[in-house]
Amino acid sequence: xxxxxxxxxxxxxxxxxxxxxxxxxxxxxxxxxxxxxxxxxxxxxxxxxxxxxxxxxxxxxxxxxxxxxxxxxxxxxxxxxxxxxxxxxxxxxxxxxxxxxxxxxxxxxxxxxxxxxxxxxxxxxxxxxxxxxxxxxxxxxxxxxxxxxxxxxxxxxxxxxxxxxxxxxxxxxxxxxxxxxxxxxxxxxxxxxxxxxxxxxxxxxxxxxxxxxxxxxxxxxxxxxxxxxxxxxxxxxxxxxxxxxxxxxxxxxxxxxxxxxxxxxxxxxxxxxxxxxxxxxxxxxxxxxxxxxxxxxxxxxxxxxxxxxxxxxxxxxxxxxxxxxxxxxxxxxxxxxxxxxxxxxxxxxxxxxxxxxxxxxxxxxxxxxxxxxxxxxxxxxxxxxxxxxxxxxxxxxxxxxxxxxxxxxxxxxxxxxxxxxxxxxxxxxxxxxxxxxxxxxxxxxxxxxxxxxxxxxxxxxxxxxxxxxxxxxxxxxxxxxxxxxx
Amino acid sequence: xxxxxxxxxxxxxxxxxxxxxxxxxxxxxxxxxxxxxxxxxxxxxxxxxxxxxxxxxxxxxxxxxxxxxxxxxxxxxxxxxxxxxxxxxxxxxxxxxxxxxxxxxxxxxxxxxxxxxxxxxxxxxxxxxxxxxxxxxxxxxxxxxxxxxxxxxxxxxxxxxxxxxxxxxxxxxxxxxxxxxxxxxxxxxxxxxxxxxxxxxxxxxxxxxxxxxxxxxxxxxxxxxxxxxxxxxxxxxxxxxxxxxxxxxxxxxxxxxxxxxxxxxxxxxxxxxxxxxxxxxxxxxxxxxxxxxxxxxxxxxxxxxxxx
Numbered sequence: 001x002x003x004x005x006x007x008x009x010x011x012x013x014x015x016x017x018x019x020x021x022x023x024x025x026x027x028x029x030x031x032x033x034x035x036x037x038x039x040x041x042x043x044x045x046x047x048x049x050x051x052x053x054x055x056x057x058x059x060x061x062x063x064x065x066x067x068x069x070x071x072x073x074x075x076x077x078x079x080x081x082x083x084x085x086x087x088x089x090x091x092x093x094x095x096x097x098x099x100x101x102x103x104x105x106x107x108x109x110x111x112x113x114x115x116x117x118x119x120x121x122x123x124x125x126x127x128x129x130x131x132x133x134x135x136x137x138x139x140x141x142x143x144x145x146x147x148x149x150x151x152x153x154x155x156x157x158x159x160x161x162x163x164x165x166x167x168x169x170x171x172x173x174x175x176x177x178x179x180x181x182x183x184x185x186x187x188x189x190x191x192x193x194x195x196x197x198x199x200x201x202x203x204x205x206x207x208x209x210x211x212x213x214x215x216x217x218x219x220x221x222x223x224x225x226x227x228x229x230x231x232x233x234x235x236x237x238x239x240x241x242x243x244x245x246x247x248x249x250x251x252x253x254x255x256x257x258x259x260x261x262x263x264x265x266x267x268x269x270x271x272x273x274x275x276x277x278x279x280x281x282x283x284x285x286x287x288x289x290x291x292x293x294x295x296x297x298x299x300x301x302x303x304x305x306x307x308x309x310x311x312x313x314x315x316x317x318x319x320x321x322x323x324x325x326x327x328x329x330x331x332x333x334x335x336x337x338x339x340x341x342x343x344x345x346x347x348x349x350x351x352x353x354x355x356x357x358x359x360x361x362x363x364x365x366x367x368x369x370x371x372x373x374x375x376x377x378x379x380x381x382x383x384x385x386x387x388x389x390x391x392x393x394x395x396x397x398x399x400x401x402x403x404x405x406x407x408x409x410x411x412x413x414x415x416x417x418x419x420x421x422x423x424x425x426x427x428x429x430x431x432x433x434x435x436x437x438x439x440x441x442x443x444x445x446x447x448x449x450x451x452x453x454x455x456x457x458x459x460x461x462x463x464x465x466x467x468x469x470x471x472x473x474x475x476x477x478x479x480x481x482x483x484x485x486x
Numbered sequence: 487x488x489x490x491x492x493x494x495x496x497x498x499x500x501x502x503x504x505x506x507x508x509x510x511x512x513x514x515x516x517x518x519x520x521x522x523x524x525x526x527x528x529x530x531x532x533x534x535x536x537x538x539x540x541x542x543x544x545x546x547x548x549x550x551x552x553x554x555x556x557x558x559x560x561x562x563x564x565x566x567x568x569x570x571x572x573x574x575x576x577x578x579x580x581x582x583x584x585x586x587x588x589x590x591x592x593x594x595x596x597x598x599x600x601x602x603x604x605x606x607x608x609x610x611x612x613x614x615x616x617x618x619x620x621x622x623x624x625x626x627x628x629x630x631x632x633x634x635x636x637x638x639x640x641x642x643x644x645x646x647x648x649x650x651x652x653x654x655x656x657x658x659x660x661x662x663x664x665x666x667x668x669x670x671x672x673x674x675x676x677x678x679x680x681x682x683x684x685x686x687x688x689x690x691x692x693x694x695x696x697x698x699x700x701x702x703x704x705x706x707x708x709x710x711x712x713x714x715x716x717x718x719x720x721x722x723x724x725x726x727x728x729x730x731x732x733x734x735x736x737x738x739x740x741x742x743x744x745x746x747x748x749x750x751x752x753x754x755x756x757x758x759x760x761x762x763x764x765x766x767x768x769x770x771x772x773x774x775x776x777x778x779x780x781x782x783x784x785x786x787x788x789x790x791x792x793x794x
């Protein structure tokens with residue numbers, strides 16, 4: 001019998017179907033990888049299993065017992081542990097005390113811990129490699145040790161099923177190896193392990209089976225090889241066959257430089273999100289930064305927009321941006337269209353656009369608006385519709401249009417294809433093509449979907465694990481990297 | 487958890503209790519009166535800190551619980567004249583029941599709504615007292631036929647004893663296994679649930695404990711002052727003073743809020759000759775501490791170092 005059995009899980013948020021008919025079996029001593037790009041619904045599946053969210057339909061059975069509808073503390077005590085990607089440990093307690101917390105009974109009357117808790121906590125701490133830092137406080141630990149501590153807490157009660165969210169996010173190469181070893185140990189101890197990751201590569205060496213999700217649906221299940229060879233999976237990640245429509249390469253080199261990023265590193269607390277990145281964008285150039293989710297694209301853009309502190313230098317034209325506020329950078333002409341779109345959801349399409357063009361004189365605004373409606377005809381017909389009721393693709397177009405209302409010198413597009421259906425991608429791609437053909441605008445595009453990113457690009461950077469690992473022209477990228485990207 | 491009462495704290499506490507106990511030998515009845523009130527406010531702030539600092543719930547209505555205890559005790563005393571102890575016990579029970587009835591639905595709400603519900607509860611209680619003025623004396627207030635004692639020294643010692651016992655119990659609770667779970671629930675409720683803890687149960691328990699201590703303190707305050715009135719017990723301003731006292735002293739420390747609350751009451755008394763300026767200066771000091779020392783007066787001393 002399976003330790004965990006999920007059938008027909010459905011979860012809707014308003015009109016959005018985040019999880020649509022997902023089911024799987026997970027046996028003891030087995031690692032199942034749940035993969036899919038951001039927004040595909042895999043984390044929601046994990047929350048449904050843990051009882052953090054309640055499914056609209058479907059069943060989850062733990063050792064044959066239905067757990068849907070149970071509060072998550074009951075599911076936890078029934079034998080499910082979860083390692084969160086982000087957690088807030090008790091900062092005033094030591095590592096050992098944090099682990100002991102996980103061993104306390106859920107009782108209002110036991111004011112002291114039971115005998116044996118201390119020994120058990122030490123034992124778990126040693127098992128995950130924390131024996132040297134037992135009495136330190138979490139704030140002083142390196143990031144990898146914090147992840148170990150979360151792992152220790154999750155397995156403290158010896159759960160049958162362990163759920164791990166993005167196990168390798170923010171870890172360096174050697175730490176990834178050590179962490180993988182811990183997860184293999186769990187399998188060896190007959191735990192059933194569910195790994196949730198956006199990256200096929202990182203779980204490939206670990207998982208016995210993989211379930212790939214896209215837009216809430218299952219696209220493939222099987223061994224790692226089977227799933228990676230699956231045509232739909234490849235299309236989801238790569239977007240189908242690679243096409244390039246590069247402009248004259250030589251001309252691109254001669255452009256005066258508009259943006260220079262030199263030796264930029266970014267840390268989130270202890271996790272390194274960018275490592276000594278160099279990048280430049282010439283005036284009028286269309287540069288794509290490709291990389292899987294978590295590679296550091298958004299962080300790079302946020303550094304350029306002044307939203308995160310960084311080491312190194314970023315210069316716009318002749319002006320160094322170090323120390324500039326995000327607002328002054330935006331006024332200077334760097335406009336970012338973020339991944340999450342950040343539309344004013346309760347305002348109409350027209351109001352969103354007008355807000356973007358707030359600083360323009362009335363006639364210039366009207367002119368800009370007319371041009372944008374030409375670029376995105378669908379927005380003209382939706383002018384009076386409230387932004388939240390637009391489809392995902394329309395929202396993305398509105399986000400780009402709003403950014404363009406500000407007449408940027410440099411437009412940064414962060415993952416515009418996120419969660420969009422293929423048909424919409426085509427419309428968006430055409431709009432970008434028109435944009436490139438009809439205006440001298442400079443664009444920096446961040447994408448996971450290579451097929452979307454390459455056709456428009458003059459040059460391509462490949463980000464992997466916080467570093468730029470390749471730079472060149474799209475034609476070469478297709479030839480060199482096409483295979484090894486996933 | 488292991489070192490619930492470390493030695494330094496124990497010594498400091500013992501010295502405080504010793505000094506506080508012998509103070510009536512020198513101090514005037516007036517000063518003792520101020521300190522008596524201050525001790526009750528110390529308990530109010532400690533109870534509040536258990537909810538905010540540990541359970542992570544902002545209770546804007548500490549005076550709802552205090553008022554329930556105070557007015558129930560006062561009404562009972564007027565109606566049936568039972569012994570004062572019985573009045574206080576029933577008052578505490580009323581605060582507990584009222585607190586649970588309020589918290590049960592309120593804890594289902596997320597974010598700022600819990601705080602708003604507690605705020606509305608205070609206004610409701612205040613209005614109820616005014617509406618039923620025939621029994622409660624309305625805005626003027628009501629006197630109680632009995633008091634604990636008329637001896638200021640004895641009154642002072644009662645308050646001190648109650649304050650010390652409350653401090654030991656609440657501090658001990660905050661450092662116990664239950665306190666640890668409560669803190670985890672307050673910091674990351676989703677994770678605490680995933681670790682197998684019924685967060686609602688623990689928060690409700692914290693609310694009950696907070697209500698119980700607030701109710702007893704409120705009822706005792708009435709039998710010390712000999713009267714209960716909206717302005718001295720239930721008014722939003724009183725609640726704000728309790729909250730500021732807790733933050734001033736250092737939230738999440740239990741003992742810090744006690745010190746902060748006592749400081750506020752004493753400071754207001756010392757500065758009374760300044761008239762209107764008094765409130766202004768106290769508020770200014772409180773604001774400065776909150777802005778520049780967000781850990782509060784005792785935050786650094788009482789909280790184990792987070793970075794060591």
